[in-house]
Amino acid sequence: MNTKKEVLSTIFSRKSVRNFTDKKVSKEDLELLLKAGMAAPSGKDRRPWDFFVISNKEILDKMAEELPFAKMLKNVNHAIIVCGDSDKSDYWFLDCSAATQNILLAAEAMGLGSTWTAAYPYRERIEVIKKNIEIQKNITPLNIIPIGYPKGIEERKDKWDPSRVHWVE
Numbered sequence: 001m002n003t004k005k006e007v008l009s010t011i012f013s014r015k016s017v018r019n020f021t022d023k024k025v026s027k028e029d030l031e032l033l034l035k036a037g038m039a040a041p042s043g044k045d046r047r048p049w050d051f052f053v054i055s056n057k058e059i060l061d062k063m064a065e066e067l068p069f070a071k072m073l074k075n076v077n078h079a080i081i082v083c084g085d086s087d088k089s090d091y092w093f094l095d096c097s098a099a100t101q102n103i104l105l106a107a108e109a110m111g112l113g114s115t116w117t118a119a120y121p122y123r124e125r126i127e128v129i130k131k132n133i134e135i136q137k138n139i140t141p142l143n144i145i146p147i148g149y150p151k152g153i154e155e156r157k158d159k160w161d162p163s164r165v166h167w168v169e
Contacts, residue, residue, distance in 0.1 A: 015156035017113025020148030036106035040098035048088035052081040113150035
């Protein structure tokens, strides 16, 4: 298969995974996901991102209890928290969103499961994360990405909607 088809296959196969096996992801694979995140485009090449890799079950369990849409953290061994540095960029959340998408696509390509669990712009969710891990004041969590091996087969959603496309010629 050529690279173009592989990339498009990964994009079209990506889905949100919320059920995981007990198998741990290797440090090398977690680092590869982070490298993919850091390969994202960044306005003025500011790269305002910081990544926190959480493998501490106690912290994952606490956040699962307190975050309304992150209950799956109880059933995963790792999560990546994508954060932005507002001292480096006023639009950090855009660059960090691109980094997040790269991580999600890399996870899919590697046979891992993941999902985007929002923290920003919800003050109470941000505070839960800051309460559980030490983060500088100028660093804001954008999201938490649970990372693991999928339990079962998740179905992807076909989101193609031609009515949302407007051709201007």
